[in-house]
Amino acid sequence: MSGLLEVEAAGGLAVYGARAVPGAAETRAQLVADNVPARLAAKDPTLWGPEAAADAKIRLGWLDTFRRGRELLPRLAELRDELQNTGLDNVVLTGVGGSSPAPEVIARTLGVDLTVLDSTDPYQVRAALNNRLASSVVVVSGKSGGTIETDSHRRACLKAFEDADLPDLPSRFVIVTDPGSPLEAVAEEMYANLILADPEVDGRYSALTAFGIVPTALAGVDVAELLDEAEEFAPSLADAVTNPALTLGAALAAATLSGRDKIALISDGTGLVGTGDWIEQLIAESTGKQGRGILPVVIESPDAPGAVRHDVLTVTVGGSLPPESVPGGGITPHIAVNGPLGAQFLAWEYATAVAARLLRVNPFDQPDVAESKENTQRILAAGLPTETPAFVDGPIEVYGADLGHARTVDQALGWLLSRVPPDGYLAVLAFLDRFGQAEAAQARAGLADHTSRAVTFGWGPRYLHASGQYHKGGPPTGAFLQITGTVTEDLPVPGRPYTFGILEAAQAAGDREALTRRGRPLVRLHLTDRAAGVSRLLAAVDELPWVS
Numbered sequence: 001m002s003g004l005l006e007v008e009a010a011g012g013l014a015v016y017g018a019r020a021v022p023g024a025a026e027t028r029a030q031l032v033a034d035n036v037p038a039r040l041a042a043k044d045p046t047l048w049g050p051e052a053a054a055d056a057k058i059r060l061g062w063l064d065t066f067r068r069g070r071e072l073l074p075r076l077a078e079l080r081d082e083l084q085n086t087g088l089d090n091v092v093l094t095g096v097g098g099s100s101p102a103p104e105v106i107a108r109t110l111g112v113d114l115t116v117l118d119s120t121d122p123y124q125v126r127a128a129l130n131n132r133l134a135s136s137v138v139v140v141s142g143k144s145g146g147t148i149e150t151d152s153h154r155r156a157c158l159k160a161f162e163d164a165d166l167p168d169l170p171s172r173f174v175i176v177t178d179p180g181s182p183l184e185a186v187a188e189e190m191y192a193n194l195i196l197a198d199p200e201v202d203g204r205y206s207a208l209t210a211f212g213i214v215p216t217a218l219a220g221v222d223v224a225e226l227l228d229e230a231e232e233f234a235p236s237l238a239d240a241v242t243n244p245a246l247t248l249g250a251a252l253a254a255a256t257l258s259g260r261d262k263i264a265l266i267s268d269g270t271g272l273v274g275t276g277d278w279i280e281q282l283i284a285e286s287t288g289k290q291g292r293g294i295l296p297v298v299i300e301s302p303d304a305p306g307a308v309r310h311d312v313l314t315v316t317v318g319g320s321l322p323p324e325s326v327p328g329g330g331i332t333p334h335i336a337v338n339g340p341l342g343a344q345f346l347a348w349e350y351a352t353a354v355a356a357r358l359l360r361v362n363p364f365d366q367p368d369v370a371e372s373k374e375n376t377q378r379i380l381a382a383g384l385p386t387e388t389p390a391f392v393d394g395p396i397e398v399y400g401a402d403l404g405h406a407r408t409v410d411q412a413l414g415w416l417l418s419r420v421p422p423d424g425y426l427a428v429l430a431f432l433d434r435f436g437q438a439e440a441a442q443a444r445a446g447l448a449d450h451t452s453r454a455v456t457f458g459w460g461p462r463y464l465h466a467s468g469q470y471h472k473g474g475p476p477t478g479a480f481l482q483i484t485g486t487v488t489e490d491l492p493v494p495g496r497p498y499t500f501g502i503l504e505a506a507q508a509a510g511d512r513e514a515l516t517r518r519g520r521p522l523v524r525l526h527l528t529d530r531a532a533g534v535s536r537l538l539a540a541v542d543e544l545p546w547v548s
C-alpha cells in the first residue's frame with residue numbers, strides 16, 4: 001500500500017501510513033484547528049464534552065505520570081534487594097483490568113519472569129500457588145481495592161502461605177492501590193508493604209504508574225528505561241506539526257467513522273511481545289460505549305486470518321526499526337507503529353483519548369462493565385442457575401436458545417456465525433485455564449478462516465474488564481461463543497462461602513445474562529472433559545463450511 005511509505009516520527013516512535021487512511025488528514029487538521037494538542041498538554045478536561053468533564057478532570061495524569069513514577073524507583077530498588085536477600089524472588093501479580101496487561105507486556109517483552117494471576121479458574125489459581133510458593137512474593141494490584149478477583153487471590157495466597165507455614169508473611173505481600181481504597185486498609189491490617197498509586201490515572205492508562213512499574217521492577221525490569229522512553233516521546237504530544245500519536249488517533253477515528261470500525265492488532269515480530277492485549281483493553285473500554293466504538297481484534301501473527309477484512313483497519317506494532325527498513329512484519333498494513341515500549345504506552349493512550357473525542361465518547365468511564373459484576377454477585381448469593389443443554393456432542397454440552405436443527409458442535413457454530421451481521425463480529429469467550437488449555441485460543445484463527453466476519457478471542461474473566469465493555473456498550477453487532485469447563489478439583493476462596501469454580505461459573509453466567517438481555521446471539525459450549533472438549537471444538541471448527 002503506497003501510504004505506508006509516509007512516516008511521522010518523533011521522540012523514538014514512528015507511525016507509518018496513518019495520514020493516508022481516508023479521512024485521517026482532514027480529521028487531523030480539525031484536531032489542530034480545535035487546538036487539541038495544546039489543550040491536552042494543558043490537561044483541559046472539557047475536550048470530551050461537558051458530560052465527561054468531571055471524569056476527565058481527575059483522569060489526565062497519564063500525560064506526565066512517568067515523571068512522578070520516578071519517585072518510586074529508590075524505594076523499589078530497596079524493596080527488591082530486601083526481598084532477594086530473604087530468598088523471595090518469584091513475583092506473582094494478582095490484579096485484573098488495568099492492573100495486569102501492562103505488567104504482562106513489559107515482563108514478556110523484556111524477558112523477565114512474572115506470574116500474572118488474573119483468572120478465577122481453579123486450575124490456573126492452583127498452578128500459580130504451586131509454583132515456587134516458598135520463594136513467592138505477591139503483588140496485589142487494584143485501583144478501587146474492591147475487585148472480587150483480586151480479593152479472592154489475595155485470600156488464596158495468604159492461606160497457601162499460612163498452610164505451608166512460611167516465614168515473613170507480611171513482607172510477602174506488596175499492595176498497590178489508590179490512596180484511601182479498602183485495599184490500603186487491608187495492607188495496614190496485614191502489615192504488608194504498601195505502595196500508593198497516582199490517583200489521577202485510570203487503570204487502563206496506568207502502564208507507567210505504580211501499577212505497571214511495581215510488579216515489573218520487583219521482577220527485575222529496569223523500569224527507568226521505560227520511563228526514559230516515555231519522557232523522550234512526550235514533548236511531541238504538545239506539537240501540532242509533528243505529533244505521531246495525534247495522527248494515529250485521527251486515523252483510528254476516521255477509519256471507524258467511515259465503517260472500518262475494527263482494528264487488527266498484530267505484533268510485527270520486532271521485539272515487543274503481547275502489546276495487542278494491552279491495547280485491546282485500552283481501546284475497547286475507552287471507546288466501546290453508547291452504541292459506538294472501535295473493536296480491537298488481536299491477531300496472532302501477520303499472516304493469521306482476520307488481519308485483512310473490508311471493515312478492519314490493519315495495524316502492526318513493533319519495536320524501533322533501523323532507517324530504510326520496511327515496517328509491517330511481512331504484510332502491508334494500513335498503519336505500522338514502531339518504537340520502544342515506553343513510548344508505545346504513551347502514544348496509544350494519547351491516540352485512544354483523541355479518537356474517543358472524535359467518536360464523542362468519554363474515554364475515562366466503563367458504564368457497562370458493572371452489570372455483569374452485579375449479575376455475578378446476585379448469582380453467587382442465589383446459587384448457580386440450573387440449565388439444560390440443547391444437546392450433547394461427545395465431551396461438549398451445547399447450550400443456547402433456539403438452535404434450530406443443530407445437533408453437533410459444528411452445526412451450532414454454523415448457526416451462530418450465520419447470525420453475525422455483515423459488519424458484526426463473533427467473540428469467543430473462554431472461561432478456562434489460559435495456560436492449561438492454551439490451545440483453545442486456536443479457535444479464533446480457525447473460525448476466522450471460515451467467515452468474512454471479524455472474530456475475537458478473550459479469556460474469562462479477564463475479558464470482562466476489557467472487551468466486555470465493548471460487547472455490551474458498543475455497536476449491537478456481536479454474537480458470542482462462550483466456553484466453560486467442568487471443574488473436578490475445586491479450590492475454596494478462603495473466608496467466602498464459594499469456591500473459585502463457583503465464582504468462575506457465576507462470572508460466566510452473569511455475563512451471559514447481560515448479553516442475552518440485550519438480545520445478542522449466544523451459544524455456550526460446556527466442556528465436560530476439558531482436554532477432549534478443546535480437541536472436539538477445534539475439530540468442529542475445521543469441519544465448518546464457509547459462512548459468508
Ligand SMILES: O=P(O)(O)OC[C@H]1O[C@H](O)[C@H](O)[C@@H](O)[C@@H]1O
Binds near residue numbers: 096143366369465466
Ligand atoms: O483496579 P481495580 O479497581 O481492581 O479494577 C479493575 C478493573 O475493573 C473494572 O472491570 C474496570 O472496567 C477496569 O477498567 C478496571 O481496570
